[in-house]
Amino acid sequence: MEIISGKNKQAGRKKIKPYSHGLINKISKTQPLQQCHFISNTHWDREWRFSMQRTRHMLVYMMDMLLDIFEKEPQFKSFHLDSQTIPLRDYLEIRPEKEQTVRQLIKDKKLLVGPWFCLPDEFSVAGESLIRNLLLGHKIAGEMGHVSKTGYSPFGWGQISQMPQIYKSFGIEFAAFYRGVNTEQSPNSEYIWQGADGTRIVGSRLSMRPRYNVWYVIQRPAYWQQQDEDSRVVPWNSGNGPFKFVGDLYSQFDAQYARPKFGYDPASIPARAKQAMQEQDGDWTTPHRFWSCGHDSSCPDIREVRMIEDCNKALQGNAEVIHSTFEEFQKQVLENVNLDDLPVCKGEMRYYSDSKATSPLFGGVISARMDIKMDNFRTERELIRYAEPLAVYASMLGAEYPQQFLAHAYEWLLQNHGHDSIGGCSRAVVSEDMLFRTRQCREIAGCVSERALLDIAGTLDYAAHEDESIALLVYNPAPFKRDEVVSLNLEIPREAGSGSFEIVDVHGRKADVQVLGSSESFQVVQSPNDTANNFLTTQYRARAALKNIPPAGYTTFFVRPISAEDTVQPRPATMVTGTNTMENEYLRVAIQGNGTMTITDKRTGKVFERMGYFTDTAEVGDPWQHRDVEAKQDFTTINESAQITLIREGALETVYQIAIDWSLPACRTADDSARSRHFKTVHIENTITLRKGQSWVDIVTEVDNTVEDHHLQVAFPSGITADTTFAQSQFDVAERPVKITYSDNCLETPQAEQPMNSFIDISDGTHGLALLNEGMKAYEATDQTQPELRLTLLRCFPLRICVTQEMTDYSQIDKSSQCLGRHKFHYAVMPHQGDWEKADLWNAAEKFNLPLVIGQTAPTENGTEPLKKSFLEISDERIAVSAVKQSEQGSGWVVRLFNPSSAAIRTKIRLNGGMADFPSSPSPIERLKNEMALPGTGKQPWTRARTVNLEELPEKELALDEAGWCNLEIRPKEIKTLEFLVH
Template identity: 80%
Template sequence: MTKRTDKTKTQCHFISNTHWDREWRFSMQRTRHMLVYMMDMLLDIFEKEPRFKSFHLDSQTVPIQDYLEIRPEKKETVAKLIAEKKLLVGPWYCLPDEFSVGGESLVRNLLLGHKMAKDMGHVSKTGYSPFGWGQISQMPQIYKGFGIDFAAFYRGVSTEAAPNSEYIWQGADGTRIVASRLAMRPRYNVWYVIQRPAYWRQEDENNRVVEWSCGSGPFKFVGDQYHDFDAQYSRPKYMYDESAIPARAKQAMEEQDGDWTTPHRFWSCGHDSSCPDIREVRMIADCNKALSGDAEVFHSTFEEFQKQVLENVSDNLPVLEGEMRYYSDSKVTSPLFGWIISARMDVKMDNFKTERELMQYAEPLAVYASMLGAAYPQGFLDNAYNWLLQNHGHDSIGGCSRGIISDDMLFRTRQCREISGCVAERALLDIAGAVDYTGHANEQIALFVYNPAPFKRTEIATVNVEIPRDLESGSFEIVDENGQKAGLQILGSGDSFQVVQSPNDCANTFLTKQYRAKVELKDIPPAGYKTFFVRPIDKDDVVPSRPATMVAGINTMENEHLRVAIEANGTMIITDKQTGKVFERMGYFRDTAEVGDPWQHKDVENMRSLTTINERAQVSLIQGGALETAFKVSIDWRLPECRTADDKARSKHTKTVRIESTITLRKGQKWVDVTTEVDNTVEDHYLQVAFPSGICADTAFAQGQFDVLERSVKLPYSEDFREPPQSEQPMNSFIDITDGQNGLAILNEGMKAYEATDQDKPELRLTLLRSFPLRICVTTEMTDYSQVDKSSQCLGRHRFHYAVMPHQGGWEKANLWNAAEKFNLPLVIGQTAPTENGTEPIQKSFLEISDETIAVS
């Protein structure tokens, strides 16, 4: 640490700022009402007090969008302040939780933030990140790509890892940037230590109790109308106690004396939804006077603070590598609060599906269609991204908010998916209509198959083939362009009719016979399409044969790679036919108590886990064929209905939770596909699905944002920890464990949390639900919404999709990244009548990579 001398004064950069959660305790609209009040006040201060140098809008731009929708007449004024660097916005659009969204969403968030800030006059190129719970491993590379060389955040860094504030952060790819964990009370030290005593005469800066006769006119609705609104001050009383400054300024200095390695310190008052205050100018001057001889306190900007740190920092800082998920180990550091990855899993899965619709289907297809001459739908895609990214605020996507916020989020994702579906549909119409069917003049029904993944695929897919009734002859076959027949498993048929939407005519219909079938579609080009043909054939011409099936015994099925037997308790015995490795009790359910909150899991005093290992399941064959075989497994499980009132135990009263799983095996597929539906009727519990791997390893591998993370399965322990180590960890689409010879991977669709145990019988566990009482940390007592808002309990029906994949070697040899892509990116299949004058080939790849180990985001 750099020692101060008599000739060197500490430089306290006071930065006027706020921490603006777009929605958290209150809905976006209610919070926006507060935002307009705040922004009106800020503009008034800028007009009346020329010494008020600048205001940092929490590294985001969406508040500007929200404000100008209400105050469009202020756009010129706001733009002028941004261009003059008085109002500092960006580089982010909103403040995300990095582990709850996809990597591409983080890049798009920064892109939109940059665009909006640049359009308004200036992008604040700062890596100040007062949001989220930890940092992903690739943020140094992402920041560097946006010209940002400095990061500052306070969750996920310990004093053991970073003894002083500044350190070098090295990303997964080797990119290095200077970073800071800031210091004690990182974003609001002035707010608590100096401002509250000076403005409100709070001798105990942490005291949250206010006297009714405080002079500011507390106002609370007490009738039926608006009774659920928080109290507010009707006429806030403005005071300023100059006598509090000397001692408090000294305290602010002393609290941070052991942290900084340069003379430059970050002082700020960025509390939740805090407003700028004209008294800050006087407070800065008084602090500077009180500390004269030791320090200079001055109105600064984060950009200036960042510049001075980069110029003065040592070349010999410690290097921290990869993701930042350290636990708090002193009062100087902040808790990680990483359990948010399993809060409101329904919201996170909904977001995952929406990201996929927009980023993996709509946008690429729009690009490919534009390559063939179609207009690029920029406006629609921009609008879709705006809807999506509004949901990525850390408290929103983190599941830390009230039910009204999650309701609003589901509305926004629905808007994004609607737009994405329309864009994808238009693009596929343009592409399919451009195909040249010369040489296939006799074909009347074409099957257009699109592969969104950047590698060739052969898949078993579900189709609902519509045979026009004038062509119907009792059966059909599917062939490729060379007449090779595709494998077919017909499931059923029935009369149907389809509506044809026309831009130049009224809606029309055509009558069909609809066949539901499984079909083996071979060699679909990467990021491209392949055309097959549906040929009606006379039922009498179909040569009868004994139906082929993958059913291999009672409640057992088998393909080229796996043998799956379903036990009486509903678990699976999976045999890897390549290695002979047998995995038993796969997919049992495990339930424990949950009396924590969005940020932390907490069990009851007498901890006890319940499982379905000794339950009796109903198992039935629902589909048996050569391409696909599936069993349905149902369990009626009695679980405690809730916690006790004192949070110390689970209720003695129980309710039935019905769990239904469809277990499917397909020809050629290297994993067992499972869809589980849970009808959650109980509260205050933590539900997982477990997979005893029998593989002893020190680490597990999880797909992250542009990375695969290797994490220890052993929990760290230190007597200095201020928060218990977290057994649950974040992931994207797979978790894997291997001993080098045998491995077990669990693929999933949008489930963000897993646990890898290091017990005698190692297990991988996927979190399905973490149902907790809704209590939000507004005060030390926490605001308890649990009786009026049950949204965090996740009651009702939920659907989870995952797969079990045994393999040889590690995740690279098993090509798990591509396996997860196949699992999560189903083929798109359309049926069309061939048209004339097309110019495109019968099959085509728009994007192909020579090395399949390269992933395309």
């Protein structure tokens, strides 16, 4: 993160170039009156304190009210549905008869929806998920009549560094949010935001009370005679007929009003309208102010029309209050802002609140409910990195593309990405619903992947290998070639009479194999035109070193049974080199009595000690912020005794298991001041694996969490002197200072944890230490000369939610935030040379998180495809692939690339060579008659390739050579989307 002040703050700042299509002009207009854009809206958390279904009950009331207002009050001009489209889906499922009315309101730009499907927490989901969220929001809004192209995403906990590039590629040149920006970075509301790739857009922090100024300052006094607009305490006997369940049934429900009064106090308006003006005076650089009439789950009100009229009368001669839209407010700011006077903020926006004009960052959400975040990561991976690309590749061979299955899978996934949901800020009923949704998504993704691999396997040409009876199809989802030690559960038919086996590639070269054991087994085989049957087999559990797996493609190996008579027991080989010590060609790992590791990088001689000890502190915060107790007690496993067991050894893989029974305080004290004097045992098991050819130590940690109110981390002392760390982010690698940057003006406690995706790294330029991980989102680099890198495993807090000024404490009836029970974490420690780019950490994290897919098959006849193939080829392996998908228009195939490096890269790309020639309406009968054969590749070579923006609108035509390659240059941090077409 970087801040460059405006020209009045710092001389010599470069001027911003005007945008190509002229939406932002370097002009300054003076207007006689301040323009107060009164925007009727709601902030709709689909689920938070309540489940989606209970919240939808409120949504239907809100939308019914809105439609009635539009019908009965022509002066009620517009309503902003919180930049989302998912409320439309939820509403119309209950009120399908209202669809045409809703469509007309959207078409007439009275009901403003989109551009998002739902408002996410950007740091908790994949970068590709953010793009799909926007694509789905655009699709739904476009089909309903109009996409509101506004960058109003007010409720993420900070903003990722690539949002300017993402927004601009969707045709959005304005970002409005209030968490993560403060007055030190942006003294006035408006500023320039420069993304990681250099893209610049205008930003606004929306001034005082950023999304509910009118709601509090004017509306509450006028409607409810609330003299202290900030007070959330109301009298019981107010005449509104409060109602509360107090028996056993429904007693957890909030109170409601049975007969809420419909009042309006015009006498309160003049003073309150002037107060709303005065609170924001001096904070805007244009005459255009954002006056927001909306709140959490708030309902539109027909009285707003009169309130606007009365505000206009009260401010006559000083300001004009107009019932506006966010589109119009955004347009006016862009047309009137003087760019030369604005500061430039660079990179991710994660600054702490420093005044009443800004809001808390609340960055602690990245460690809330880590189980939910890891579950989401694995679901994203199965859908985005496996199912969808495999479906594309199979379709290129002639298979039917499962568009609707994939569309349904994405909807299940993206429903979980609302900020409160994925942020882990909700009650148990929400997380339970989320786990259901991700399971639906993964079930669909698994079916799609299976069908695609079946189709691919059926196309292979085995003519040169007619004597082989068992083949392995090995698929690599990553865009680079791989050599890897893999796990296998081979099923060799019992009739083969095998005592062992060997694995060879298509050239007959043997793979190294480490057999772990065997047992008699049987496998069920499904056939839709027959009953289920069995294969009688001997199952061999083994590890194999498979080489030359092509990028984004497959290769074939053959399994050859060896009869019991011919089986020769090989001389045992091992990576064990001493007591509790193992090593491969890169690393030496010695496990100490306390369970930590001493790791020696054999390439450099650098020794890393005390690797992987656990540390635990108290936690009495809430979903948004970590807070320790006053009487701090830090516990570590450094002085604990571990039980160390060698559970597997061999030439390809060696595994140790480490068990620790750790005594920790059971909970917090009742007053939150200390940890309990009562202790419980927390059992931790580490499975530590070293494999041949792998430059990291693989670790699986299983924790049986029996205690509450604690913050559990695993620590790796780096032994490296550095001031910054590097963390993989969404389409970026973010460099962050080890020392937390905040000023004395901060109004919130800075959080030591920072967000990450799949790796973090620290380096002095010569030596480096990286941690890879599977779906964990929070890390800490301790503030010292040689920092420790810490991964957060669990942050277990009392469930207290800020519904009003007073936290509502659900902790006695809802223990979900305490994360009790068993948890599994997968990560790795990787010493390396140089910095993260020299160590190729982006691809290392891909390799760590994208296991090869291996299928066993019997060769069939009349195949058309080679036994080894890349569907997608990129000449420079530094280029990352974010997506392979069908185009939104359905006429082409899209590949999304990204350059994570600090240098521009010239590369070339080829997608399969073209499409199969197959009927537009495939016949299941014909497929059955043809024994499921597909026509194969190359019948329709690509005729065109072009770059498109993230909305997939055409940008630039690309030349294709005869072999199907196209050349392109990708700038540092640039996201590049290509579309391939046959027509």
